[in-house]
Amino acid sequence: MIAFTLKRLGSGVLLLAVICTVAYALLFANGPSIARNIVGDQATAEQVAAKQTELGLDQPLPLRFLSWVGDAFAGDLGRSWFGPITVSDALVTRLPVTLTLIATAMIFVTLIATTLGTAAAVKRGWIDRLVQVGAIVGDAIPGFVVAVVLATIFAVQLGLFPAVSSIAPGAGADAWIASLTLPVIAIVLNYVTASAQQIRSAVIQQRERDFVRTLRSRGLGDGEILLRHVLRGAAPAGLTVLSLQFVGLLGGAVILERIFAIPGIGQLAITATVNGDIPIVMGVVVYTVALVVIVNLVVDLLNGWLNPKVRVS
């Protein structure tokens, strides 16, 4: 397992290197434009040239990239070009907020989807139909529509929740709960039935396996078979879809963060992209790739632990 973990970490680092190189090349290609956008439309051509020199944009691209890599290893990801903050500070203050949002949402999605999916697989009938229809509907309705509807009804009109996040330094847990409830509900409504659908299929498949019939004939109750054996077998499929959703949320939460003004990584990423704040965008790329690599590794290890049959030897 150690070897497996090390190999995965190694390939993760390689992935990070490749993505950073490509992203850097794409973002930094047009030096004069970048400088012009920073100094604005009232600036002279001399100002544009001076800004290019200041930011090192007149250096050859590979040299600049190596310099960025060198600084990044030392922990210095640079300063934002459009905000009064260093890239590291911006990421470090915002990552916990996004992770809290996503983790909370995924916990609820996991619990509810597992319950719903298993109930659908075992009971069939109306729950089954609900899950299947819900999966299609959940897929079809864009996440931000759900978010806007929730915000309009429960925050603006009924005043039960703050319309925009009140998360701030020194804000207590109540501010976090108040600010994240609607976004979490939006995510859950969007994602739960798709996962439930996958889990339902996996559970049905497991229950049709021979070993289940054997266990039943040995006198084991349905409940015990379900909890101790069937769910374990269905776990890989469930974990796969949930981990895909988690990774998808890293990107998908951006819209929610914008709508609810949650001070997370997603909001930072969009603002930086729109402004052309390249140091921030590069920082977000680095953090996001690292996060995805770690999440995938953890899921694989979890899979292996839950179900020895899928362990990599």
Add this chain to the structure above:
Amino acid sequence: MKSRTRGITAAVAAIAATALVAGCSAGGSGSGGGDGASATLTLGTNGEITSWDPGQAHVGHQLQPYQVAYDTLILREPDGSYSPMLAEEWSYNEDLTELTLELRDDVTFSDGAAFDGEAVKANLENLRDSNGRQSGQVAAMESVEVVDADTVTVVLAQPDPAFEFYLSQAAGLMGSPASLGTDAMISTPVGTGPYVMDTAQTVSGSQLVFTAREDYWNPDLQKFDSIVLKPFDELTARLNAALSGQIDAGLIDAPSVDQATGAGLTLIEDYRVDWSGLLLMDRDGVIVPELADVRVRQALNHAIDRDTVLQSIARGYGEVTNQVFGPDSGAYVDELDERYPFDPELARELLADAGYPDGFELPVTAIPGFESAMAVLTQQFEDIGVRVRPISAPGATMLQELADRQHATLIWNLFQGEPWVAINQMISTDALYNPFDSTSGELQTMIEAVRTGGDDSAELAQQVNDYVTENAWFVPFYRADQLYVYDAEKISVEPQVQQAVPSIYNYSPVE
């Protein structure tokens, strides 16, 4: 089965309970201005500033935050007139190349340093050397002479009719010399202003918290105990925050006005700052030969039904116009707004006179976001035989492409400022929005007259206005309303002329 159903019920109950708890605490998480003793102003802003170093200050949205922590040398009143602030008096020499300022002697920065002539010199030089977005405000400055602690003379290489204006804007912001240009000042302002940043509560991009400075020299300007600025890039979030009372004021868009006023918010009426229209930059016919003929450009002006355009793009929130100078600038000429009535037949005649009876193809550039303007324009030009070829320029590279003369025309919004500012923005040969350097001897003479005109500069600019309007340099559509809403039960607000959002001094609590 039963246990699972109970499990689901328990889970639902837990979520509901959490929601109720959250609901109880939601009410108190607003701007906290209710308890009488402390009045807090919470403003929704369109984004965040780049750096708290005054050398990086900009205009409009990007000037208002600086006013919280910094004073300016000259105060610009809501109607555009000038009052003393850090400078008590100021006057020019005869040939308008030296401006002498008498400074207050009782002001200190929030770090304890005294405000004096040396500080003024340090700040003006900092702006010049910072390569900021408004460094051009001190382009005419040759040197700053500190006569004594309370007197400073700014020496200009040539007269600059907008210099007093600049000293009420970015150039007038005074930061503590010890902090100018330092990394620390990027995130924390150090000024003489009415409020000081509460760094513990401040989170860049989320909320900027300021508290009233105790020993501020002008308590009359400190109308609140604290000011909170909340940047929202997303209009939906800003609107919802206004609707739910989490901010006291902010900008919204035309489609949201009814919802906002319906919820009890007040809209500032007739708050106009920008003009919208088509820039006909290629007046020398480099890319589009047809545009070199003034009759063609005039025909384009007659082809636009401005009332329809105002209705379809801005839902009627604005006023149609034929000129690019604003009514508050002094360069505005009433009659010019009748210069190009909607007259497609006349337009076709002009085109025929110019030698294009069958019209021609006109490339029109716009960045994403201007689709409705492009659609309306295309249809109206089509009616006179001008076939529009839309060019969608990416926002990230458009400005540089303009500078590189890649675009003949541009659909755009520009703010209407002081006449000299407007001339440098789009009429002089150095202006980015005049990339083909269109000019003429006549125009140059007029511009020189404005430069050296002193107190008559604004009026002399009317000639420039006449010229560019008569020569159809632009096709202005309308002056757009700034849709600024506020909670009239908590605050009152006065609009600031030629500024995208009101100055901080224009907000007062409602008693």
